[in-house]
Amino acid sequence: MFELSQIRCFVAVAEELHFGKAAARLNMTQPPLSRQIQLLEHAVGTPLLFRSTRVVELTPAGRRFLHEARGLLRSAETAVLDARRVAQGHAGEIAIGFTAGSSYRDVPELVARCRALLPDVNLKLREMVSQAQLEALLAGRIDLALVRPPVVQPALQWRPLRRERLLAVLPQGHPYAERPCIALDALDGVDFVMYSPDEARYFYDLVSDILRRAGVRPRHVQYVSQIHTILALVRAGLGLSLVPAGTTVFHYEGVVFRELADLRPDNPVELGIVVKRDNDNPALSRLLGELALHQAATAGPQA
Amino acid sequence: MFELSQIRCFVAVAEELHFGKAAARLNMTQPPLSRQIQLLEHAVGTPLLFRSTRVVELTPAGRRFLHEARGLLRSAETAVLDARRVAQGHAGEIAIGFTAGSSYRDVPELVARCRALLPDVNLKLREMVSQAQLEALLAGRIDLALVRPPVVQPALQWRPLRRERLLAVLPQGHPYAERPCIALDALDGVDFVMYSPDEARYFYDLVSDILRRAGVRPRHVQYVSQIHTILALVRAGLGLSLVPAGTTVFHYEGVVFRELADLRPDNPVELGIVVKRDNDNPALSRLLGELALHQAATAGPQA
DNA sequence: TTTCCTTACGCCTATCGTAAGCATA
DNA sequence: TATGCTTACGATAGGCGTAAGGAAA
Numbered sequence: 001m002f003e004l005s006q007i008r009c010f011v012a013v014a015e016e017l018h019f020g021k022a023a024a025r026l027n028m029t030q031p032p033l034s035r036q037i038q039l040l041e042h043a044v045g046t047p048l049l050f051r052s053t054r055v056v057e058l059t060p061a062g063r064r065f066l067h068e069a070r071g072l073l074r075s076a077e078t079a080v081l082d083a084r085r086v087a088q089g090h091a092g093e094i095a096i097g098f099t100a101g102s103s104y105r106d107v108p109e110l111v112a113r114c115r116a117l118l119p120d121v122n123l124k125l126r127e128m129v130s131q132a133q134l135e136a137l138l139a140g141r142i143d144l145a146l147v148r149p150p151v152v153q154p155a156l157q158w159r160p161l162r163r164e165r166l167l168a169v170l171p172q173g174h175p176y177a178e179r180p181c182i183a184l185d186a187l188d189g190v191d192f193v194m195y196s197p198d199e200a201r202y203f204y205d206l207v208s209d210i211l212r213r214a215g216v217r218p219r220h221v222q223y224v225s226q227i228h229t230i231l232a233l234v235r236a237g238l239g240l241s242l243v244p245a246g247t248t249v250f251h252y253e254g255v256v257f258r259e260l261a262d263l264r265p266d267n268p269v270e271l272g273i274v275v276k277r278d279n280d281n282p283a284l285s286r287l288l289g290e291l292a293l294h295q296a297a298t299a300g301p302q303a
Numbered sequence: 304m305f306e307l308s309q310i311r312c313f314v315a316v317a318e319e320l321h322f323g324k325a326a327a328r329l330n331m332t333q334p335p336l337s338r339q340i341q342l343l344e345h346a347v348g349t350p351l352l353f354r355s356t357r358v359v360e361l362t363p364a365g366r367r368f369l370h371e372a373r374g375l376l377r378s379a380e381t382a383v384l385d386a387r388r389v390a391q392g393h394a395g396e397i398a399i400g401f402t403a404g405s406s407y408r409d410v411p412e413l414v415a416r417c418r419a420l421l422p423d424v425n426l427k428l429r430e431m432v433s434q435a436q437l438e439a440l441l442a443g444r445i446d447l448a449l450v451r452p453p454v455v456q457p458a459l460q461w462r463p464l465r466r467e468r469l470l471a472v473l474p475q476g477h478p479y480a481e482r483p484c485i486a487l488d489a490l491d492g493v494d495f496v497m498y499s500p501d502e503a504r505y506f507y508d509l510v511s512d513i514l515r516r517a518g519v520r521p522r523h524v525q526y527v528s529q530i531h532t533i534l535a536l537v538r539a540g541l542g543l544s545l546v547p548a549g550t551t552v553f554h555y556e557g558v559v560f561r562e563l564a565d566l567r568p569d570n571p572v573e574l575g576i577v578v579k580r581d582n583d584n585p586a587l588s589r590l591l592g593e594l595a596l597h598q599a600a601t602a603g604p605q606a
Numbered sequence: 607t608t609t610c611c612t613t614a615c616g617c618c619t620a621t622c623g624t625a626a627g628c629a630t631a
Numbered sequence: 632t633a634t635g636c637t638t639a640c641g642a643t644a645g646g647c648g649t650a651a652g653g654a655a656a
Contacts, residue, residue: 001379003306019611032647034612044383046390050583053610053655060584061390068382075378076304079371080347087349087364280353281363322636335622337637356630356635 002043004076007069009036013049014066017056089286091120095142097133098125101226102146105246106162106271110146117290121283137276143284145274148202156274159288163268164245166210167257169230171237174256181259184214191239192218199225206269207242214262231255244269305346307379310372312339316352317369320359392589394423398445400436401428404529405449408549409465409574413449420593424586440579446587448577451505459577462591466571469513469545470560472537477559479543484562487517494542495521502528509572510545517565534558547572 012022013033023033041048048062058066085091094114098107107125114123126142133145137156151158168182176182195203204223211218221239224230228250230241235254248257273291275284315325316336326336344351351365361369388394397417401410410428417426429445436448440459454461471485479485498506514521524542527533531553533544538557551560576594578587 001307001311002383003308004304005306020609028646029648030611031613031649035646038612044386046387048386051611053653055655056611059390060395060586061386064389064395065382065386068378068385072375072378072382075371075375079368079375080305082371083347083351083364083368084349086367087362092363092367283363323634331621332623333636334624334638338621341637354636356628358630359636 002040004072006036006040006043007072009033010040010048011066011069011073013037013056014058014062014069017058019051019056085120087282089121089282089284090118092281092283093122093124094144094281094283094287095124095126096144096146097128097136097142098146099130099133100127102271103127105249106146110161110273113291113294114287117294118283118287121287134274137274140276140279143275143279143281144287147272147274149270149272151272151274155277157277158272158274159292160270160272161291162246162271165268166207166242166260167245167248168240168260169234169243169247169255169257170240171235172254172256174240176240176258177256179258181261183261184210184216187211187218187240188216190218191221193222193224193230193233193239193241194218194220195230196223196225203269210242305343307375309339309343309346310375312336313343313351314369314372314376316340316359317361317365317372320361322354322359388423390585392424392585392587393421395584395586396425396427397447397584397586397590398427398429399447399449400431400439400445401449402433402436403430405574406430408552409449413464413576416594416597417590420597421586421590424590437577440577443579443582446578446582446584447590450575450577452573452575454575454577458580460580461575461577462595463573463575464594465549465574467548468571469510469563470548470550471543471563472534472546472550472558472560473543474538474540475557475559477543479561480559482561484564486564487513487519490514490521490543491519493521494524496525496527496533496536496542496544497523498533499526499528506572513545 009022009026012025013019016022016025019030019033019037023030026033037049044061044065046061047059048065050057050059082091096107096110111123111125114121124142126136128136130145130147133142133147134151134153134156136142137145138153146161147158149158168176168187170176170182176186195207197204218240222233224233227243227247230243231247231250231252233239234241235252242260243257245257275288279285312325312329315328316322319325319328322333322336322340326333329336340352347364347368349364350362351368353360353362385394399410399413414426414428417424427445429439431439433448433450436445436450437454437456437459439445440448441456449464450461452461471479471490473479473485479489482489498510500507521543525536527536530546530550533546534550534553534555536542537544538555545563546560548560576591578591582588
């Protein structure tokens, strides 16, 4: 098989149509250039150039081969540049794990930020439950997970992505709906749609903690795992609940959201990204760096 | 810059993920393979493989580069195969010159036959007058010309492509139109739309010869160069004329065609292709060979 | 006779293979 | 301790440059 150096020789001769000038361009003398062209022709299996002492011209096969040869050199160039861009994190792939619950708002937002910051990085999205995400991270099957705290594995690193406060959600027409904001006390003894302690552990703990610290004991009528299910049950009049402020973006009909009057701002709903500490994906490193920069510049304190 | 041999080394290692096995596949020993991979990484400017004593794996840049590398090897293969196909005439280009008059029927027919015989050969069509075609042939600007005889240049070779008889053409409603066929004698003294001796020399000579040999002297009322113009003038009642039988495919309204009763079959209308004898376009050679084979197999004597 | 591609030949660089080194599980 | 990638080093092959050869205008 031929070599790229021979391709460069051939392109030079084909462009100059003169072995002497081509050799000068290649910083070599004519004889070895002639030899390389002969070797190339032998490898291709057909003459590429017609030469007499007065004229050098391409054969039809040479004309076609010239086109392919230029493409080959271009491809070789871009292969190098592409690899460097991947090594520097400007291009490449990031595999992102996410839960079904984050697919409505958080994943699109993260994807949009990635695309804006690193337009040449390909995102591979994989939906899986939180535990599977952490395992996939450790196994290197994904680079980044979108999960709620806490993350206890020492090989993994959690970084905050979004903090938001809780709101009370209640059915339209509920007596409390007339109040501009709702005190936690008002929840004492009312029917309450609660998060599942198994499948929505984070929200169960968060809401339980808030209610316990306020000394409030609502009546838990249901245990559900998805915020959408909470909205549906609240709308159906089965009770009130607490949901993250971002839930309002769904414009869910039949329910109203109200601020909580006396919610302490030190335990908001948190969502973060988790990465493996020794992940060596340059695109991921760059994304984390860009996100941190961007976040430091734009994000004020959120509650 | 790197060489294709290094690319082959890299692909082997990337596929085996084991230097020893890759070296065996490449019929070499590990140490020089390691060295070639190092040289390649240096040329690319970034590590492509992560290796410890226990594991070899691709870096993100290596993964991207592997994709490009495979493409390079594929392109190199196809470049060789393509060049060979061009050299053998199975692919390539044929530049064809043709006159405006042949563009209606003869060019499409020739193009269709070329495409059927040599589907991977690209046809470049260039409309020009006959004299320009012959000059372009000699200069190598076109490979094949579609012209009527004679071609006198010794460097050029004429080959018959189509032979067809002449028909009389007369306006609808003309007294002769009731006859099933027309004797040449009947043309004596009638108004006759004649071909231009300058711009339609071939037809002028052909028709003049036929009329002279029959001892018939029609009255030449017009001298035109294009057959379409003849049809228009005949239709307008300016006279009769003689045209090639193929003219009937135009389904021209207002004129009728009649066989000539006593036309000798030895001087039909001829159309041929002309090529330069020392043309070295393999696709052209193959086309001529295929055409000859096909013609010998299918074409009976035409008049 | 001149131009310029090719062949011939000696030198040298670069690659290969063998052997030793060294890190990891 | 064994596996397996890397470094070291001597041998060899292939490419380069100089010099001579040969065909066409």
